[in-house]
Amino acid sequence: MIASPRxxxxxxxxxxxxxxxxxxxxxxxxxxxxxxxxxxxxxxxAREAGxxxxxxxxxxxxxxxxxxxxxxxDEKRSFVIKPACGAQGDGIMVVEGENRKxxxxxxxxxxxxxxxxxxxxxxxxxxxxxxxxxxxAMLEETVRFADIFGGxxxxxxxxxxxxxxxxxxxxxxxxxxxxESDGKANLHKGGIGLGIDISTGLxxxxxxxxxxxxxxxxxxxxxxxxxxxxxxxxxxxxARCHGPTGLDYLGVDxxxxxxxxxxxxxxxxxxxLAVQLANCDGLDRRLLLIADWVRPEHTQxxxxxxxxxxxxPP
Amino acid sequence: xxxxxxxxxxxxxxxxxxxxxxxxxxxxxPDERSVLWSLEIQTQIAPADDGAKVSVFIPPKEGRxxxxxxxxxxxxxxLTVRSGPDGNRKALWSGGNIKQPATVYYRAQxxxxxxxxxxxxxxxxxxxxxENYRFAAERSPEQQTLAKRLMSETARNAYDDDVLTSLLVxxxxxxxxxxxxxxxxxxxxxxxxxxxxxxxxxxxDTAARVVHGIPLGDKxxxxxxTAWIERWTGEEWQAYDVMTGDPVGHxxxxxxxxxxxxxxxxxxxxxxxxxxxxxxxxxxxxxALAERRAGTENxxxxxxxxxxxxxxxxxxxMLLTIPIGVLVLVFMRQFIGVPTFGTFMPVLIxxxxxxxxxxxxxxxxxxxxxxxxxxRFFFSKLNLLLVPRLAATLTVIVMVxxxxxxxxxxxxxxxxxxxxxxxxxxLTMTIERLSVTWEENGPEDASKEFVGSIVVAVAAYxxxxxxLVRHLLFIYPELLLVxxxxxxxxxxxxxxxxxxxxxxxxxxxxx
Numbered sequence: 022m023i024a025s026p027r028x029x030x031x032x033x034x035x036x037x038x039x040x041x042x043x044x045x046x047x048x049x050x051x052x053x054x055x056x057x058x059x060x061x062x063x064x065x066x067a068r069e070a071g072x073x074x075x076x077x078x079x080x081x082x083x084x085x086x087x088x089x090x091x092x093x094x095d096e097k098r099s100f101v102i103k104p105a106c107g108a109q110g111d112g113i114m115v116v117e118g119e120n121r122k123x124x125x126x127x128x129x130x131x132x133x134x135x136x137x138x139x140x141x142x143x144x145x146x147x148x149x150x151x152x153x154x155x156x157x158a159m160l161e162e163t164v165r166f167a168d169i170f171g172g173x174x175x176x177x178x179x180x181x182x183x184x185x186x187x188x189x190x191x192x193x194x195x196x197x198x199x200x201e202s203d204g205k206a207n208l209h210k211g212g213i214g215l216g217i218d219i220s221t222g223l224x225x226x227x228x229x230x231x232x233x234x235x236x237x238x239x240x241x242x243x244x245x246x247x248x249x250x251x252x253x254x255x256x257x258x259x260a261r262c263h264g265p266t267g268l269d270y271l272g273v274d275x276x277x278x279x280x281x282x283x284x285x286x287x288x289x290x291x292x293x294l295a296v297q298l299a300n301c302d303g304l305d306r307r308l309l310l311i312a313d314w315v316r317p318e319h320t321q322x323x324x325x326x327x328x329x330x331x332x333x334p335p
Numbered sequence: 336x337x338x339x340x341x342x343x344x345x346x347x348x349x350x351x352x353x354x355x356x357x358x359x360x361x362x363x364x365p366d367e368r369s370v371l372w373s374l375e376i377q378t379q380i381a382p383a384d385d386g387a388k389v390s391v392f393i394p395p396k397e398g399r400x401x402x403x404x405x406x407x408x409x410x411x412x413x414l415t416v417r418s419g420p421d422g423n424r425k426a427l428w429s430g431g432n433i434k435q436p437a438t439v440y441y442r443a444q445x446x447x448x449x450x451x452x453x454x455x456x457x458x459x460x461x462x463x464x465x466e467n468y469r470f471a472a473e474r475s476p477e478q479q480t481l482a483k484r485l486m487s488e489t490a491r492n493a494y495d496d497d498v499l500t501s502l503l504v505x506x507x508x509x510x511x512x513x514x515x516x517x518x519x520x521x522x523x524x525x526x527x528x529x530x531x532x533x534x535x536x537x538x539x540d541t542a543a544r545v546v547h548g549i550p551l552g553d554k555x556x557x558x559x560x561t562a563w564i565e566r567w568t569g570e571e572w573q574a575y576d577v578m579t580g581d582p583v584g585h586x587x588x589x590x591x592x593x594x595x596x597x598x599x600x601x602x603x604x605x606x607x608x609x610x611x612x613x614x615x616x617x618x619x620x621x622x623a624l625a626e627r628r629a630g631t632e633n634x635x636x637x638x639x640x641x642x643x644x645x646x647x648x649x650x651x652x653m654l655l656t657i658p659i660g661v662l663v664l665v666f667m668r669q670f671i672g673v674p675t676f677g678t679f680m681p682v683l684i685x686x687x688x689x690x691x692x693x694x695x696x697x698x699x700x701x702x703x704x705x706x707x708x709x710x711r712f713f714f715s716k717l718n719l720l721l722v723p724r725l726a727a728t729l730t731v732i733v734m735v736x737x738x739x740x741x742x743x744x745x746x747x748x749x750x751x752x753x754x755x756x757x758x759x760x761x762l763t764m765t766i767e768r769l770s771v772t773w774e775e776n777g778p779e780d781a782s783k784e785f786v787g788s789i790v791v792a793v794a795a796y797x798x799x800x801x802x803l804v805r806h807l808l809f810i811y812p813e814l815l816l817v818x819x820x821x822x823x824x825x826x827x828x829x830x831x832x833x834x835x836x837x838x839x840x841x842x843x844x845x846x
Contacts, residue, residue, distance in 0.1 A: 023836040024843035030831075034839050038669055039829040139718060146720040209780065233841045298841060 033306025034297055040270075041291075044186070044308065048269030049290050056266055057288040060105045061159060066265045072258045072285045075278075076162035080105070084145055087138050093160055101161045102141060104149040109207055112149030114140055115163060127163075164284060167277040169250055172242045173197060173215075180206055181217070181255065181275040181283075184292055184304065188263035188321060189311045190256045190328040193217040194299040195224065195249075199239055208295050213237070215244055216299035219332040222252030228298040255283050256325045262288060264321075270308075307332055337827060341820040348816030361810055364803060372400075372551045373614045374589070376441040383604035386431035390600045392547075392592035393441045395422035400551065400589050402443040409439040420464050421544075423592045436607060445551065445589060461542040461567050470544040471533040472595040481514050482535040496541060497573070497582065500566050504532050504580035525577040529562040530595045532577070542567035546574065547598065548590045549611060557612045560591065560598065589613075653686070655808040658818050660685050660795035665825050667794065672834030673787040676768045681791035683761045688796045697789075699739055700762075706735045707766040708773075715770065729763040 029036075035044075056062050067074045078100055079093030094100060098119045104112040115127035116137075123133040132140075141158045143149070150156040166178050173179075177198030184191045194214045201211035208214050213234070216225040227234045227244040236243055249255065259273040262285070272292025275283050297304050310331060315324065355361045378391050393416070394402060407414050412430035419425070428439045461470075474482075489506060493499035507515050507528050518531040529545040536543035543566045549558045563583070565572040576583045591598065591611075599609050660682040667673040675681050688696035710731045714724050736759070765788075773781040798804060808814055831839075 022840065023833075024840045026831045026836060028843040029836070029839055032842060034831075034842055036829070036831040036835045037672070038832060042827055042829040143718070143720065146722070148721050210777065228841075231838050231841070298839065301842065303842070 029303075033303030033309070035294055035304040035308070037294065039305060040294060044270040045291055048187075049271075050267065053267045054290050057268065057271070057290045058106055060103065060107075060287055061157065063285075063288050064159075067262070067285050070261045070265045072261050073281060073283070074285045075101075075164050078160040078162065081141055081145065081158040081160070084142055087141050087145075090138070090141070090160075099163045101159075101163050102137075102144065103159045103161055104144045105157045105159055106150040106154075107144075107156070108149075110205055112140075112144050117163070164276050165279040167279045167282075169277050170195065170197065170247055172240060173237055173244060173247065175240065177202075177205060178276065180286060181249070181277075182292065182296060183255070183259040183273045183275065184296060185259050185263055185271045185273055186308050186311050187269050187315050187324075188260050188319075189315060189324045190219055190259055191307050191311060191332070192296050192300055192302070192304055193219055194296045197227075199229075199237075201239070208293070213244070214295050214299035215247075216296070216301065217249060218300075219256070220329050221333075222249035222255075223247065224249075225300060228295060231295070231298060233298065233301070250277075251282055253325070253329075256328065257321070258283060258285065260321050260325050260328075337823060341823050344816045344820035344823075348813050348820070351813040352811045352817075355811060355813075362806075364806065371615075372445045372589075374441075374443055374445060374549075375610075375612045377438060377608070377610040377612070378440075378599050379436055379438045379607040379609075380433070380601050381605040381607055382435055382437070383433045385603055386429065387433055387437075387601060387603035388427065388429040389439055389602075389604075390425050390427045391439065391441060392596070392598050393424050393426050394443070394445070394589060394591050395424060397422060398590055399586070400445040403446055405441070405443040407439070407441055410437055412437065412439065420468060421459065421593050423594065433604065460570075460572075469537075470542050470594075471530065471537040474534055478518065478534070479538060481518055482538040485514050485518065486535055486539050490539075496566065496568075500532070500536065500541075500543070500564070500575055501580040501582070503535060504528065504564070504575055504577055507531050507535075508577065508580070524562075526560075526562040528577045529564045532564050532575075533595070536564075536566065544593050545595055546590055546593050548588045549613060550587050551589045551613060551615070552587055553615055555614050557610055560611060561588070563588075565593070652805060652809050653689070655812060655815070656799040656805060657682060657686070658815055658822075659804055659808065660799045662818055662822060663795040663798050664791055665822060667791045669825055669828055670832060672832030673791055674784045675788040675791050676765055676784055677761075680761055680765055681788045682795050684788070684792040685795035685799060688792065689800065693793070693796060700789075702739060703732055703735050703762060704766060704769070707732050707762065708770055711766050711770040715774065725763060725767060728766055729759060732759055732762050732766070 056066060061077075061080055064074050064077055078095075078097060081087060081090070081093070098116070100116050102112075102114040102116065107113065114137075116124050117127050118125045120131065122131045124137050125131050144156055144158040147154050147156050164178075168174070170179055174197045179195050179197045181193060181195050183193045194216050196206035196208060197213040197215055198206045199211055199213060203210065206212050208228075211229060214228045216227070217223070218225055224244060224247040227237075229238060235245065255275060259275065262271060262273050263269075266288065268288075268290055270290070270292075272289035274286040274289065276286050278284050294304065311327075314327060319327075356363055374394070376391060376393065378389055380387060380389055389412075393405075393407075394400070396402065396418075407416070407426055407428075409428050409430075412428040412433075415427045417425045417427060426439075426441060430437070461468075485503070485506070489502050490499060493502055507519055508523070510516070515531075518535065519527050520531075526545070526547070533543045533545050543564055545562055546565050547560050547562050549560055563577050564575050566575065567573075574583050574588075575581065598611075599606060661679065664675070664679070664682055668675065684696075684700065687700075707728060711724075711728050714727055719727070769781055769785060772784060
């Protein structure tokens with residue numbers, strides 16, 4: 022029923038306490054955390070580092086600015102409303118267009134102008150923000166998701182999560198929504214975590230509710246052996262996030278746009294540990310390898326090369 | 336750095352604790368019964384024109400009970416206190432030309448020594464007493480003959496001195512024959528039996544003596560004196576109860592004096608009245624300590640929380656338990672991995688349970704949460720802004736609390752007052768968190784966190800309510816330094832949580 026702690030430690034599995042003390046507390050300076058908690062700031066950082074992100078149409082910071090919504094959008098009628106400090110996709114509203122009755126959402130609902138403004142007002146009051154404090158609403162380009170997972174991701178929008186330690190991509194997984202998770206790529210709710218071999222970009226095995234699975238539990242499609250496109254580019258762009266954030270231990274979330282390719286969605290200073298289950302390997306083992314090897318003078322290419330060579334399937 | 340800091344904290348904390356516990360005799364455990372009694376021996380004599388001398392036995396200084404704040408009072412009589420080699424103390428009052436009936440008082444408070452359960456080290460054995468020391472008073476030659484006869488009759492059936500003493504006491508108490516009657520005398524009081532037994536035993540060269548004392552218990556007021564005998568076993572004085580003949584521990588007995596002599600002797604006047612009264616002071620060991628501290632100048636003795644007004648003491652006592660509760664919480668979260676709402680919510684709930692009792696507390700919490708939650712779900716349908724919504728929830732909680740108080744009062748459950756002590760704001764935040772978790776992550780996660788919080792709160796409640804824990808922290812607040820050190824060390828614990836051993840169970844399988 023439970024694992025022996027010694028066995029887990031021998032495989033280099035990282036626990037929450039280990040992550041929080043040795044990697045987050047020791048490697049991620051507190052004053053740099055707001056950079057990743059606030060998605061507006063993250064976007065600026067990413068632009069500086071040359072990492073592609075979904076385009077930002079505008080930011081609504083005060084209730085009074087809600088009136089200027091149409092002005093900010095210009096002629097665009099397809100956009101996403103996102104709380105800058107939200108978590109787990111809460112408060113995100115995807116608008117596809119406008120018709121006579123009001124705004125048409127991706128979910129199929131039609132929202133009146135007033136209801137949309139109310140939603141933005143809720144975002145500003147901090148309804149969806151992590152700490153309940155005042156927040157700002159971002160108006161963002163809608164990502165046209167590329168179907169890179171074939172039939173596996175049919176219930177929603179999958180994303181990639183890459184753990185980057187000191188600029189070295191360490192472990193990766195795809196998060197795939199299921200009908201059970203209500204179309205959200207949230208592993209707590211039944212989304213599938215799909216391990217990705219860092220050295221090749223091929224998917225390995227999946228986990229759902231912390232148990233290892235080989236096939237998609239709903240469609241039965243095999244999860245193993247799907248090739249991620251532009252893998253090197255993905256690793257490059259995730260590694261590039263290390264420098265400007267100044268955070269040693271980072272979770273990089275990436276989505277695939279049909280036209281623009283991989284885009285950085287957000288950064289996470291305390292990425293979860295389920296990635297270990299999906300890769301059937303211990304994070305701590307890899308992190309210690311990196312800590313042993315990496316020197317400040319290593320270039321970014323060297324760091325990615327190191328990852329490509331060192332982290333194969335277990 | 337951290338290790339050094341922790342080492343220093345632990346060293347200082349335990350050092351102070353050890354010093355105060357061992358060197359200064361601060362109580363280590365809370366006593367359920369009272370440990371402080373006040374004793375008064377009142378002696379009244381008739382007027383005497385030519386002066387009079389009153390001598391009263393007062394309790395020995397050493398023993399299981401120790402006197403504090405001794406006061407010897409009289410009306411214009413001079414006083415001297417004499418100590419005997421066996422620890423007996425006599426107060427001698429004398430005065431000339433006593434016109435009115437005079438009363439002398441001995442008053443003292445007795446403190447139960449927490450560490451010395453045996454009092455043998457205070458009592459010299461026969462070899463340490465002077466040679467002319469008499470264990471039992473001399474009696475006439477006829478009595479000596481009778482004693483020897485009784486002894487030889489009893490000794491036949493006795494295996495050793497212990498059994499012999501018991502048999503002898505039994506025989507003296509129940510015996511109807513002339514031998515025992517003559518030895519005990521007309522009045523077969525326990526004093527008479529004890530003194531006869533001591534006499535018979537001492538005729539046989541066994542060191543035995545009468546002890547007079549009173550039981551210190553819950554009884555209050557005038558207490559009749561009891562007598563028992565002590566026999567020297569070669570190592571210690573063993574007490575025997577006269578009414579049963581059995582060896583006893585006599586833990587609750589305050590010794591007044593040893594030997595055959597009467598409690599009070601008066602020369603030159605007639606004795607009117609002797610009254611020995613005891614009042615148990617209804618305070619715990621903590622207050623006993625406070626009493627004992629009176630007059631000490633040692634800074635480490637002075638530095639206690641006992642000087643605070645009693646209301647403040649109660650608040651401080653509660654405050655001191657919070658770190659313990661938090662320690663439980665840290666353990667449950669960092670080592671076990673129990674999910675809880677907020678950081679300190681469970682401890683605050685535990686504090687609220689303190690005000691009611693556990694079951695009532697749980698019932699009230701359940702009621703408030705249930706009603707609060709249903710209102711919260713209703714509010715969320717109205718699409719309110721966050722702060723006004725919280726305010727509305729809080730108002731509903733206040734109303735529910737008042738309702739619970741009124742209902743509880745009308746059923747005279749007696750919880751009306753303490754209901755208000757439930758931290759309202761905390762409950763509001765709990766309901767908010769609970770319903771947000773419910774809406775976003777589903778009822779399963781919400782109930783997991785809720786159950787986790789309750790489990791931690793109940794665990795914290797039990798630990799915080801251990802009498803020993805409360806007592807130790809109150810008397811030795813320096814232990815907080817140790818708790819602090821433990822928390823600092825837990826802060827760098829990077830091992831697995833119990834919950835993770837289950838979560839990562841698939842990772843240890845295929846190897």
